[in-house]
Structure formats: C-alpha cells, structure tokens
Amino acid sequence: MPIRLDAADSDFEQRFVQLLEGKREASKDVNDAVASIIADVRARGDAAVVELTNKFDHANVALDTLAISAEEIASAAASVPDNIRAALQTAHDRIWAHHAKQKPEDHIYTDPLGVTLGTRWTPVDAVGIYVPGGLASYPSSVLMNAVPAKVAGVARIAMVVPTPNGEINPAILLAAQIAGVTEIYRIGGAQAVAALAYGTASIPKVDKVVGPGNAYVATAKRQVFGQVGIDMIAGPSEVLVIADGSANPAWVAADLIAQAEHGAGAQSILVTTEKGLADTVDAEVDRQLALLPKEEIARQGWDEFGAIITVCSLDEAAILANRIASEHVELAINDPQGFMGAIRHAGAIFLGHHTPEAIGDYVGGSNHVLPTARSARFASGLGVLDFMKRTSILGCDPSSLSALAEAAVTIAEVEALHGHGRSISIRLNR
Amino acid sequence: MPIRLDAADSDFEQRFVQLLEGKREASKDVNDAVASIIADVRARGDAAVVELTNKFDHANVALDTLAISAEEIASAAASVPDNIRAALQTAHDRIWAHHAKQKPEDHIYTDPLGVTLGTRWTPVDAVGIYVPGGLASYPSSVLMNAVPAKVAGVARIAMVVPTPNGEINPAILLAAQIAGVTEIYRIGGAQAVAALAYGTASIPKVDKVVGPGNAYVATAKRQVFGQVGIDMIAGPSEVLVIADGSANPAWVAADLIAQAEHGAGAQSILVTTEKGLADTVDAEVDRQLALLPKEEIARQGWDEFGAIITVCSLDEAAILANRIASEHVELAINDPQGFMGAIRHAGAIFLGHHTPEAIGDYVGGSNHVLPTARSARFASGLGVLDFMKRTSILGCDPSSLSALAEAAVTIAEVEALHGHGRSISIRLNR
Numbered sequence: 001m002p003i004r005l006d007a008a009d010s011d012f013e014q015r016f017v018q019l020l021e022g023k024r025e026a027s028k029d030v031n032d033a034v035a036s037i038i039a040d041v042r043a044r045g046d047a048a049v050v051e052l053t054n055k056f057d058h059a060n061v062a063l064d065t066l067a068i069s070a071e072e073i074a075s076a077a078a079s080v081p082d083n084i085r086a087a088l089q090t091a092h093d094r095i096w097a098h099h100a101k102q103k104p105e106d107h108i109y110t111d112p113l114g115v116t117l118g119t120r121w122t123p124v125d126a127v128g129i130y131v132p133g134g135l136a137s138y139p140s141s142v143l144m145n146a147v148p149a150k151v152a153g154v155a156r157i158a159m160v161v162p163t164p165n166g167e168i169n170p171a172i173l174l175a176a177q178i179a180g181v182t183e184i185y186r187i188g189g190a191q192a193v194a195a196l197a198y199g200t201a202s203i204p205k206v207d208k209v210v211g212p213g214n215a216y217v218a219t220a221k222r223q224v225f226g227q228v229g230i231d232m233i234a235g236p237s238e239v240l241v242i243a244d245g246s247a248n249p250a251w252v253a254a255d256l257i258a259q260a261e262h263g264a265g266a267q268s269i270l271v272t273t274e275k276g277l278a279d280t281v282d283a284e285v286d287r288q289l290a291l292l293p294k295e296e297i298a299r300q301g302w303d304e305f306g307a308i309i310t311v312c313s314l315d316e317a318a319i320l321a322n323r324i325a326s327e328h329v330e331l332a333i334n335d336p337q338g339f340m341g342a343i344r345h346a347g348a349i350f351l352g353h354h355t356p357e358a359i360g361d362y363v364g365g366s367n368h369v370l371p372t373a374r375s376a377r378f379a380s381g382l383g384v385l386d387f388m389k390r391t392s393i394l395g396c397d398p399s400s401l402s403a404l405a406e407a408a409v410t411i412a413e414v415e416a417l418h419g420h421g422r423s424i425s426i427r428l429n430r
Numbered sequence: 431m432p433i434r435l436d437a438a439d440s441d442f443e444q445r446f447v448q449l450l451e452g453k454r455e456a457s458k459d460v461n462d463a464v465a466s467i468i469a470d471v472r473a474r475g476d477a478a479v480v481e482l483t484n485k486f487d488h489a490n491v492a493l494d495t496l497a498i499s500a501e502e503i504a505s506a507a508a509s510v511p512d513n514i515r516a517a518l519q520t521a522h523d524r525i526w527a528h529h530a531k532q533k534p535e536d537h538i539y540t541d542p543l544g545v546t547l548g549t550r551w552t553p554v555d556a557v558g559i560y561v562p563g564g565l566a567s568y569p570s571s572v573l574m575n576a577v578p579a580k581v582a583g584v585a586r587i588a589m590v591v592p593t594p595n596g597e598i599n600p601a602i603l604l605a606a607q608i609a610g611v612t613e614i615y616r617i618g619g620a621q622a623v624a625a626l627a628y629g630t631a632s633i634p635k636v637d638k639v640v641g642p643g644n645a646y647v648a649t650a651k652r653q654v655f656g657q658v659g660i661d662m663i664a665g666p667s668e669v670l671v672i673a674d675g676s677a678n679p680a681w682v683a684a685d686l687i688a689q690a691e692h693g694a695g696a697q698s699i700l701v702t703t704e705k706g707l708a709d710t711v712d713a714e715v716d717r718q719l720a721l722l723p724k725e726e727i728a729r730q731g732w733d734e735f736g737a738i739i740t741v742c743s744l745d746e747a748a749i750l751a752n753r754i755a756s757e758h759v760e761l762a763i764n765d766p767q768g769f770m771g772a773i774r775h776a777g778a779i780f781l782g783h784h785t786p787e788a789i790g791d792y793v794g795g796s797n798h799v800l801p802t803a804r805s806a807r808f809a810s811g812l813g814v815l816d817f818m819k820r821t822s823i824l825g826c827d828p829s830s831l832s833a834l835a836e837a838a839v840t841i842a843e844v845e846a847l848h849g850h851g852r853s854i855s856i857r858l859n860r
Contacts, residue, residue: 119531257849393796
C-alpha cells in the first residue's frame, strides 16, 4: 500500500518530510572497493580491465575482444526487426531535431569603453558514454546520451556497456549504429569508468564520462570527477503527477505504474485536489498492476515508495511539488500551460492529459536523462551544453586598459597581489 | 629556474608529458577526516560547527556570533578607504553588465506534429558561497561568485568565510555589501561546507555550494555533491602566454610573475616562436622578481613550476595549448583575433599585448573563477548558468500522441517496460 497523506492533517509536515528524506537506495559504502579498482586499472591498465570484467560480469573477454568489432555491431543491428529499427530511427530524429535547438551561440561584443568581451562555445573532444547492461539495458538511453554529444560536435564518443554472462541486447548496438557511435567496449562497472578516465593501452582516455549506472559506477564517477568531467550522480527515477478533477484516473494510474516498474527505488507520487480521484486512482493502480506481465517489481515499488497526497488547492500542490523537486512532473489538470510557471523545480514537466511521461522517455524529443533525488533544485537534464564548454574572451586596447587600470591596480593592492598590479601598470605610458 | 623545452628536441614529448602530468598540489588524502567532520555536523549541528571552527580557525565564536551581524558588516565596510570602495564598485558594475548578457532565454515551440517542446530556465533557490580566509582572502572573488548568482535571480545567498584568529579582511565584507550579500557566517573548512549542504538550526541548508578552498573544502564539496550541487573542484591557478616576435618581453615577464605570485602550485608557462624572446623573458622575470615586495612566493613558484617552451610556429603553439588546456591563455601575438579560433581548450583567452590576465581578475567584466588543472577540456568558468537550471517541457494533444504512439510503444516493449507502453496505449481511442 502506498502512503496516503492529506495536507490538512496535523502530522502532515512530519510525514511529508519523512517521505522527502526517505532513502530509496541502499547506501552501500563502496568507496574503498571502487578506489581499489580505479588504482588497479591505473596501475595495470588493460590487464586489470580484462580481469575485473571477467570476474564481475562472469564474462569471457580477452584483450583483443574488449572492443566490439564493426562486424559484430553490424550483424547484431541487422538482426533487429524492422519495426524496432524504424521506432529507434524516429526517436533518434526527434531527439536530434530538439537538441539541435539547444546549440548555444557565441557572443562577442565590444563594450562602451572599447573592451572586447565574449563567450565562445566549443565541444568537448572525447566523451565516454556508460550504458548499463543486463536488466536496465535501454537502447533509448544510448540515443539520449549520444545524440546531444553528436549535436555538440564531439569528435570521439567511446561507449562502454557490460555484457553480463557475455550477453548484450542487439537493440543497444542498433541504437549505437543509428547514433553513429562506432567505438564500443564490452566493459562496465568502476573498471570501465576508470579506463575511460585514465585510459589504457587499448582504450584512449576521454575528457568527460556520462550515463547512469549502479552504486559502483556512481561512486567511480564521483572519484574520477576532476580528472574528467561527469554529468551527474544518477539516483532512482521518480514521477510526480498533479491531478485535478479533470484527470482520467485510469490514465493517472497507468503513469504511476510506469514509473514504479523501473524498480530499484523508483517512486510514484500523486498529488491531487480531489479526494475522490485519490481513491479511484488507488483502486485503479491495484487493478492495472494485476494486468502487467512483470507485476511484482511495479507492485513492490508502488507499495514501498508510492504516495497519494490530497491538498486543498493547486497552489498547495505547487508548494509541495517544489519541495519534492521531482525528476518528472505531470500536470494532469485542466490548464497545464497556465499552471506550469508555478512549478519551479522539476527535471521535466509534462503538459496535460495526453502527455504520459513515457512519451518523453522515447520519442518526444526532449532528453530522458534528468536530475533525480531532489537534485532538480540545482541540476538540469542532459543536453547539448553538457558536451560543450564556454571560454571567456577578453581584449583591451591601450585606451581601455588605461581606463580600467586604476581600479584594477587598487584591488590588486588590497589583495596584496603586487605582481598583478605591476602587470597592468607596466603597460601604461606614464 | 623554470624548465626550458624546445618542441624540436628529441626528448620533448616525454618532458612535455611530465610537465602536463606533474602534480602541483600535495595530494593530501583528507577523505576520512572530511567524512568525520561532515558526519559530526550532520549529527550535532551548530554545536559541532562552533567547536570545529574554534578548533581549526583558532577563533572564538559562539552560537550567537556565528553570523556576522549587519552592524559589523556596515562598520567594517565603512572602514575601507573610498578609492577601494570605488574600485570594487567599478568591478561589480562591469561584472554585472557582462553577466547580464549570459542570462538564458526560455524557448518553447510547437513542432510540425503539434508537440509542444521547450526549455525553461529558473534560478536555484539558495546558494552557499565559500570565500577563503587568511592569505587568499580576495574581495574580488566575493563579487565573482555573488554577482552571477544575483543576476540569475537566486533569492538567498549564504556566504561563509573563515576568520583565522578572529580576523577578517574588511574589504571582504565591503564586497559582500556591494554585491547585496547580507547572510554571512564566520566559518570555513569542511564544517562550513557540511553546514551549507545539510543545514543546522541556525544555518538553513542551501541547494548549491560554490567557491574555491583548500583540500578540505574541495574534498567536502566532492563528498556532498548530489545532496547539493557544486561548481567545480578548484585546483592551483595557471597561465599560458603564447608570444610571437611582436611581444614585449617585459610585459610577458610581468604576466608570468603575476600568476606565479599566487603560490600554492600556481603555474606560468610561456610558449613562444622566438628563441630570443624566450631568453629575454627568462632574464626579465628574474629582474622583475627582485622588485616584488613578496618576491619569495613568486620566485619559488616560477622556479618550481614555470616553463618556457620554444616552438617553430604558432600552429605548433596551438597544439600544445590545447593539450595544456590552461585556465588562462594570453595571446601576446600580432593577430590574436585571427589566431584565437585555434585555441579550443581554455578557461579564458586574453587578446593581444594590452590585455594582462590581471585585468580579467578584477574589472574586465568576465568571471575569474575558471577551470584549472586541465579541466578546461570539459569545464567552463563560473557564470549565470551555474545558478540556474533547465526544465524540459513536453506536451502532446490527442493527435500528436497518436502519431508518436506506435514508435514509443515499440521501444517500451524492446525495453520490457510494459507499463510504459500501457500508459501510452491506454490513452488511444481504438
């Protein structure tokens, strides 16, 4: 049973905070284990990567099969049915079209003093994309990570994907093929992150590592941060559905279930102004769960982390939504466009009754890699900017330098950086 | 003596890699110490913060003096001479004017299928700014961190600054006053980062922590990342001057010294096409160092980490510059505008002979918080975007949902996420 809260209850604040702060992941301390793996890969390179891969993934790779060959990619991709290829191509094209609009423009200008100022964007040279293997091995995630990198102009994309027991989903390789990713290694875990960050003889190092993974992958990303850039520390997925009397309870229930079926701590929360709707949705979730081929994971997720909260107004719903700062926020309400400004913290907002979150996972065009675990308070979903960086441009001529010199030298002196001051005053004709 | 390399030497590649990979910081492992401090602050809140502050900063703070009072800020600010106030105000206004141009625009559009897609930017609610105390206590850094946050629309800025032996530079408080920062705590180190990230009874938690600090601060930021956002892991500062025959050796020398005087691993590198210039600059640095009030730090930095590299062409200089990916790149050459496109990885580029890097530290208008330690390969300087986040907007109507449904459901099935597929198909009128 999901928890039921009403914002008018006297113990609401306390129970809501419990919901907010409740851990949804076993916070396994794998810091030391990951540090050893990284040190091992740095010291022994490929040999360590091969050994650790065979050990942790129960695989049987050798140095010359670490990379998945062009033939293997082509043959796996060709084995995927045409309707799946068409669907992934549609997804790719829509993701590309949307992300192309995110590409930033340089802006260089001269200010009234004659100082040249500006911002110039350039792509990262080489990016590593981590794609989980096994259960959560999603071809859509290959597209969501690779397409913005390609749009950004990243010259080299190295993809890693573990192949537990030697198995890989052919649709993963098809998605890579569609996205134009050709450098793929059958490795995963902290050893893959270490290889990408520090390089080995056969895996050249990259400049940034993106993509979700388990606790080992997340911890490895945290530890290599600085050596390379990383996107974010991904946590369990989540949805918040805000519904008013215009919502269809069966549709709302289906969306709550879609989130819960991710398992692994995924959380579905309904906030509604209608007590009646709350009851109907609750019953509908129960009814629809029974129809699901993989009922158990979704039911367990809903029972353990699900919540239904009744509030007296949409304004109150917005206040809670901003505190939850959910990865996904669905507005199953009459006027989603008018209301959306009230939601300040969300990875993505889905407008109206005909926008199930799942459409955004695949073919909407926006990115499905979004900030989880309340990090939408400060973080954004993956996008083109994550694969580019900004260089500041500054230029003075003798006149503008002279106009700025006194203020600059004064501050340099306050900071006791006399050499800074001298580097300015030495250029003045006095 | 700085090292001297020539790109034509047979051992150049090996020595250049040594230069690139040389550690400039004692990589003190403070992980465990920092983890204990964070755990202590989480467990005991203010009491731990007060205790640790008095212990590490040799200060004498009490719970009711953790915050610096409005009177104290006003009185310290009033004690600063007028010329310094004017200089900081000039810096503030120019930083504001430049950063105002970085504010991103929302972009929401409808695609040919009728799908609403968009990107919406909102400010982070609450930001913590870490300002180092003691030797490296720079009022300019207060402005560089606070102004972009203010421009972004951040409602609450909490500043922390340690006061070793109870002392604080009044210009720091003046800079805060000019920037409109009113919430200031006299705390530092890992305990300050922990208080900002997790909150205490008297210090409400923030959503993001920015600003440079020592190994404890950097490690604490790494450990709290995810709980809050962070800007970057700052390392020692660095400059790369690229000079051709048109460069003034005395000016180049002054700029190399300005960087070296930061100490703490700061690095100055000259890459030049002119062997004669290399020699003259080398001698000039030596001569000018002797004129510096604090000669010793700068000389030590130059001797230990400085480098002069001769190359046969500016193209070769660009190749090395992109491998170094320096925080600051000065183009002391004849045609800096024409050449700057060749520099793909740099925190900031300074154009021409009249743009010493120090002008950008203070009053140029661009930000002086820039990626160090080769992280310009993947990271950008601090800016308005660091204090905002992007929310994706997606909206379908019955017609566009219906047009996208088949592809989405197909991918959901490939990923064995049947609930995802059902959340789409349940909405179709079939």
